[in-house]
Amino acid sequence: xxxxxxxxLIFMIIGAIYALFAKDLLxxxxxxxxxxxxxxxxxxxxxxxxxxxxxIVVESIxxxxxVAVVHNSTRQDLKEKIVIYERGLSFINVKFLFNVMSFxxxxxxxxxxxxxxxxxxxxxxxxxxxxxxxxxxxxxxxxGSVNLVTGVVFDFRGYDTLGEATILVTAVIGVLTILRLKxxx
Amino acid sequence: xxxxxxxxxxxxxxxxxVLTSRNIIKIVIGLSFMEFSVFLFLALIGxxxxxxxxxxxxxATSRVYVDPLPQAMVLTAIVIGxxxxxxxxxxxxxxxxxxxxxxxxxxxxxxx
Amino acid sequence: MSIIVKKVxxxxxxxxxxxxxxxxxxxxxxxxxxxxxxxxLSGAFILLVLANGSHVMNLRHxxxxxxxxxxxxxxxFVLLTAAGFFIGARVFFGxxxxxxxxxxxxxxxxxxxxxxxxxxxxxxxxxxxxxALVIYKEEISP
Numbered sequence: 001x002x003x004x005x006x007x008x009l010i011f012m013i014i015g016a017i018y019a020l021f022a023k024d025l026l027x028x029x030x031x032x033x034x035x036x037x038x039x040x041x042x043x044x045x046x047x048x049x050x051x052x053x054x055x056i057v058v059e060s061i062x063x064x065x066x067v068a069v070v071h072n073s074t075r076q077d078l079k080e081k082i083v084i085y086e087r088g089l090s091f092i093n094v095k096f097l098f099n100v101m102s103f104x105x106x107x108x109x110x111x112x113x114x115x116x117x118x119x120x121x122x123x124x125x126x127x128x129x130x131x132x133x134x135x136x137x138x139x140x141x142x143x144g145s146v147n148l149v150t151g152v153v154f155d156f157r158g159y160d161t162l163g164e165a166t167i168l169v170t171a172v173i174g175v176l177t178i179l180r181l182k183x184x185x
Numbered sequence: 186x187x188x189x190x191x192x193x194x195x196x197x198x199x200x201x202x203v204l205t206s207r208n209i210i211k212i213v214i215g216l217s218f219m220e221f222s223v224f225l226f227l228a229l230i231g232x233x234x235x236x237x238x239x240x241x242x243x244x245a246t247s248r249v250y251v252d253p254l255p256q257a258m259v260l261t262a263i264v265i266g267x268x269x270x271x272x273x274x275x276x277x278x279x280x281x282x283x284x285x286x287x288x289x290x291x292x293x294x295x296x297x
Numbered sequence: 298m299s300i301i302v303k304k305v306x307x308x309x310x311x312x313x314x315x316x317x318x319x320x321x322x323x324x325x326x327x328x329x330x331x332x333x334x335x336x337x338l339s340g341a342f343i344l345l346v347l348a349n350g351s352h353v354m355n356l357r358h359x360x361x362x363x364x365x366x367x368x369x370x371x372x373x374f375v376l377l378t379a380a381g382f383f384i385g386a387r388v389f390f391g392x393x394x395x396x397x398x399x400x401x402x403x404x405x406x407x408x409x410x411x412x413x414x415x416x417x418x419x420x421x422x423x424x425x426x427x428x429a430l431v432i433y434k435e436e437i438s439p
Contacts, residue, residue, distance in 0.1 A: 001234075002188055009191040009225075016195060016218050020202045025210055032214050035195075039221050046232050047239075047251045049328035051259055053320075055224075057336040058267045061423060062217070064343065068430055069274050070210060099205040106204070107197055114193050124188055125234040132252045139253070140241045144396035144405035145325035148239040148253040149260065153330070154408050155392060157257055162378065164261045165415060168422045169371055171268035172364070175275045175426050179433045240328070241399070264332050264419070271426045278433065 002124060004045060012038040025070050033063050050149045188229060196222040209277045209287045213270065220266045224259050231255035298348055306348035314341040317420070324412040325405045331412040335419030342424050351431050360428040367421035374414040377407060 012035045019031035036059035043052040122128075135152060143151035153161055195218060202215025231252035239253040277287070284292055317337030324330035346356075381391035397404035 005188050006191060009188065009195065013191065013195055013198060016198045019214055019218075020198070020206065020211060025208070028211065028214060032217060035218060035221055039225060042225060043228060046228050047236055048228055048231075048256050048259075049238060050330060050333070051224075051228060051256055051263070053329055053333040054260060054263050054336075057333060057340065058263050061336060061340070061343075061427075062267060062270055064347075065271060065274055065427065065430065066210070066213070068427075068434065069278050096205065103201055103204045106200065110196070110200075111193075118186070118189055121189075121230070124186060124229065125232055128233065129231070129252060129254055131254060135253060136239070136250050140399060143392065143408065144399065145408055146241050146400050147325050147328065147330070148241065148250070149256050149328075150325050150330050150408065150412070151405070152253050152257040153260060154411050158378070160257075160261050161411075161415070162375075164264055165371055165374060165418060167265055168268050168419060169367065171272055172367065172422045172425050174272050175429050176364070178272075178275045178279055179429050181433070181436055238328075260330075260332065267423075275426075275430070278430065282433075 001045065005042060008038055008042055008045075026067070029063060029066050029070065032066075033059065036062070050147075189226070192222050192226050192229065195225070207288055207290060209280065209289060212289075213273050213277065216273070217266070217270065220262070224262060227255045227259050227262075298350070303348050306344050310341040310344045313337060313344065317341065317416075321412055321416040322409065323402070325408050326400065326402070331415035332419055334412075335416035336423060338416065338420035339423040339427070343427050346427070346431065351435060356428055356432055360425055360432065363421045363424045363428065367418055367425060370414050370418035370421065374411065374418065377410060377414070381407075 015031045015034035015038070019028045019035070022028040022031065036055070040052050040056045040059070043049075043055060135156065136148065139148045139151045139156070140146065143155040145151040145155075199215045199218030199220075199222060202218065203212055206212050206215060231254065233249060233251055236249050236251035239250045239256070280292060281287060286292075314337075317334045317340070319334075320327075320329040320337060321331055321334030324334065378389060381393050382389055384391075384393045392406040392408070394406040396406050403409070
């Protein structure tokens with residue numbers, strides 16, 4: 001199980017690295033689809049079919065929206081110039097080095113917290129949260145639903161679902177406001 | 186343990202994309218990779234060896250089930266990620282209409 | 298698009314819509330639930346818009362209708378949660394309908410109603426966002 005997941009993750013990382021260095025924007029979007037659909041297979045291997053169904057449709061809709069934005073505007077990526085000119089460092093090179101330096105500092109920062117988070121986890125496949133047994137034993141009786149994830153989402157943690165529905169409504173209001181055309185009166 | 190480290194490497198790839206890209210669409214793609222790595226990490230925490238899908242099938246309940254709580258959190262987070270992506274794309278297409286380019290170094294004038 | 302693509306998309310979008318309703322209604326019995334089913338519902342309409350082009354029908358009208366349906370669905374969702382305040386266990390978000398037997402279609406109290414309302418709301422939201430993007434794209438590059 002761990003071996004299968006590791007091989008899938010290596011493919012996803014290769015696809016992700018290609019997506020950031022592609023010259024054509026449509027190729028970058030297709031590589032983004034590699035990572036998204038690979039995640040669906042990972043969810044199926046981790047015994048989570050609810051998440052697999054939601055991730056596959058969300059990834060499809062997200063790719064459709066991104067292609068709708070890219071399709072009529074421009075397909076070519078910007079021409080990168082990170083070579084050093086003859087008369088010393090060029091203007092573009094300094095900014096690129098600054099970005100890479102800030103990325104390295106942030107990566108070390110996150111690595112420190114990641115090591116602290118890993119130190120208090122059991123090995124893969126044996127970690128249980130504190131509420132796991134309480135939810136599994138009582139959810140079917142108290143909520144009445146056979147699907148435990150639906151029972152947890154809508155009954156035990158219903159406030160999260162209410163907040164999520166609010167976020168979707170706010171996103172729609174935001175998109176309608178940003179893309180409003182001026183009235184032609 | 187190596188699965189967690191590979192998940193963190195995917196997060197770092199997304200972070201590199203957000204910090205050093207000059208194209209707005211590449212920034213959106215990098216943010217999407219960071220979200221995917223967090224979803225995978227949460228789903229990995231909830232996995233139990235030889236566990237079943239968390240659907241009670243009507244028989245005796247002496248089976249080992251996979252933890253349903255991280256799955257509920259990731260379910261909410263996936264839809265929120267979609268809403269965030271949609272708003273970022275709306276901003277991107279608005280910027281393209283005004284400046285005719287996706288380059289973030291040329292979007293410097295604040296005046297309308 | 299050619300005539301074959303248009304006719305096939307018209308046939309398939311009905312099946313997708315029906316499948317989305319099935320996933321929503323059986324949310325408490327099988328994997329799926331409100332969110333996945335709602336996105337399926339919007340996918341049926343998005344397929345029709347993509348196949349037939351955006352100049353065939355009046356898309357602003359459809360966008361207004363989808364926005365109104367989304368607002369109504371979230372309003373009924375909040376009214377259902379507030380109804381738990383007055384009926385049954387007197388708590389917000391309480392499950393006040395009878396629970397029935399495990400494993401039947403009409404069981405689990407008020408959870409199927411939550412699933413239906415969330416499904417309609419998610420579907421209408423995604424359709425509104427997609428139509429807003431399509432209408433805007435038409436304006437900037439005719």
